[in-house]
Amino acid sequence: MAILIEHVDVLDPTAPCSTARDRSILIEGNRITQIAPAADLNLQSLTINRQPLYVINGHNLLAIPGLISAHTHSPENYMRGATERMPLEPWLVWLYGTCGEYTARDHYLCAAMSAIEMLLSGVTASLDHLWHGGAWKREYLDAAMEAYRDSGIRATVAPMYDDHDYVLDAADALGYDLRGSVYGLSHGGYRPDRDDYRRGVLRDNLAMFDAWMRDWHRTHDGRLQTFLGPAAGQLVTTECLQWSLELARKHGAGIHMHCVETRVQDYCIRRARGKSVIHWLYDEGLLSPEVTLPHSVWIRSPEDLDRLAERGAIPVHNPAANLKLGSGLMAMREMLDRGITVALGVDGACSSDNQNMFDAIKLAALIHNLKNYDPRTWITAREAFEAATLGGAAALLLGGQLGQLSRGQLADIVLLDTRSALLAPMNDAYGMLVHCETGASVRHVIVNGQIVVRDRRLLTMDVEALVAEFFERADRLPFRQPIDAKTRKDIDDCWAFWRAVMDSVTS
Numbered sequence: 001m002a003i004l005i006e007h008v009d010v011l012d013p014t015a016p017c018s019t020a021r022d023r024s025i026l027i028e029g030n031r032i033t034q035i036a037p038a039a040d041l042n043l044q045s046l047t048i049n050r051q052p053l054y055v056i057n058g059h060n061l062l063a064i065p066g067l068i069s070a071h072t073h074s075p076e077n078y079m080r081g082a083t084e085r086m087p088l089e090p091w092l093v094w095l096y097g098t099c100g101e102y103t104a105r106d107h108y109l110c111a112a113m114s115a116i117e118m119l120l121s122g123v124t125a126s127l128d129h130l131w132h133g134g135a136w137k138r139e140y141l142d143a144a145m146e147a148y149r150d151s152g153i154r155a156t157v158a159p160m161y162d163d164h165d166y167v168l169d170a171a172d173a174l175g176y177d178l179r180g181s182v183y184g185l186s187h188g189g190y191r192p193d194r195d196d197y198r199r200g201v202l203r204d205n206l207a208m209f210d211a212w213m214r215d216w217h218r219t220h221d222g223r224l225q226t227f228l229g230p231a232a233g234q235l236v237t238t239e240c241l242q243w244s245l246e247l248a249r250k251h252g253a254g255i256h257m258h259c260v261e262t263r264v265q266d267y268c269i270r271r272a273r274g275k276s277v278i279h280w281l282y283d284e285g286l287l288s289p290e291v292t293l294p295h296s297v298w299i300r301s302p303e304d305l306d307r308l309a310e311r312g313a314i315p316v317h318n319p320a321a322n323l324k325l326g327s328g329l330m331a332m333r334e335m336l337d338r339g340i341t342v343a344l345g346v347d348g349a350c351s352s353d354n355q356n357m358f359d360a361i362k363l364a365a366l367i368h369n370l371k372n373y374d375p376r377t378w379i380t381a382r383e384a385f386e387a388a389t390l391g392g393a394a395a396l397l398l399g400g401q402l403g404q405l406s407r408g409q410l411a412d413i414v415l416l417d418t419r420s421a422l423l424a425p426m427n428d429a430y431g432m433l434v435h436c437e438t439g440a441s442v443r444h445v446i447v448n449g450q451i452v453v454r455d456r457r458l459l460t461m462d463v464e465a466l467v468a469e470f471f472e473r474a475d476r477l478p479f480r481q482p483i484d485a486k487t488r489k490d491i492d493d494c495w496a497f498w499r500a501v502m503d504s505v506t507s
Ligand SMILES: [Zn+2]
Pocket: 071, 072, 073, 129, 258, 294, 347, 348
């Protein structure tokens, strides 16, 4: 079915107030095939004879490209609002020490809850760095894909895995025993102190991911994608990344890997490798445009920023999580000034804690003002918005096809009510979208040429039933119970290690 949006205002950086007024948008299949003044493109002028046409009245609506969250973890949806005043390392021990082992249904529900919140707030695409607190099974991966398939959102899933924990090595050297904690039982379900791991579990996991990618990558009219998600620079060997990149390239997929989110991680990597994470990846030929690097907070030196710019890997900014966990502020201005493409993400719902990209955009546009008093270095509204659209498209390997509204682009469109209290009186559209909007003005959402939200209602899923089941299942999860003595001790041990490292790097 073709869709015609008539008499709609369209976000356009070249127009007065960044808004091209009274336009029509024609969508055929999953693409925008025409955008023109409504007087030139209307029902009478169209000769789409062979397919039915659905007409949306665009009066008092603003069309924007769908927002793209380039980093989240859907399994954290059960733990919304459950933590505060914790930096990443002890937070991780709490998270994996209390989450229990999810079923496939849990993964389905968590991904569905992410998709519901995102679609209703104008997010049309998400990159889910999917974790599981135990050994991977194919059914967990399929469950997340099925939720995204059913929801209608554009989704890319990158399962998390690792093969060597350099944090443990650093803790050992400083006299802290973290091996009994989550740091000793890692993603993929293995013991990091077992040397046979990479010949066994990693190979098995990669073989499973290979088959899963064959079944799901670029399916459902290209709406669903599969990437590989090596967990983080401090949790993988060079060999693991080489194998991962090889497999990703075989499928035309990407690599998604946490990168120096905290100073502790930077410390552990430098201790193990004698150089920064970016220097290591650069030297090993592991930086390229299909590599996305969530956080990238502690990439600071001009040399590392130049390496990143030269090779084209994409940092993903997660300002809400970086503030909540006190991790630091990415060098976003320095990156943009070097021509580095920066994407934006919400991060998991236990560290941000919602999945609202309007929050992420506003934070990205504001928090960097604190770093330099000179306003010429501050992030503009348009730069922040484009990180959430064009930057996200590049992160999904859809650069040139997604992230703006023009002819030939994939039809991921959000229609906002310009008569809402948030957007009236619609001054410059970038300023309004970034500094005023919360997602509450979202009226209709189109993903890949399909209407998935109409008049603020999600058409694809039974939201009420899913929320009821989500409540029910959350009740039996261990994180709702008092923390047991072993997990308490693991968290305390990690706090002690964290303090020792932070004291040494900040003194
Ligand atoms: Zn993350």
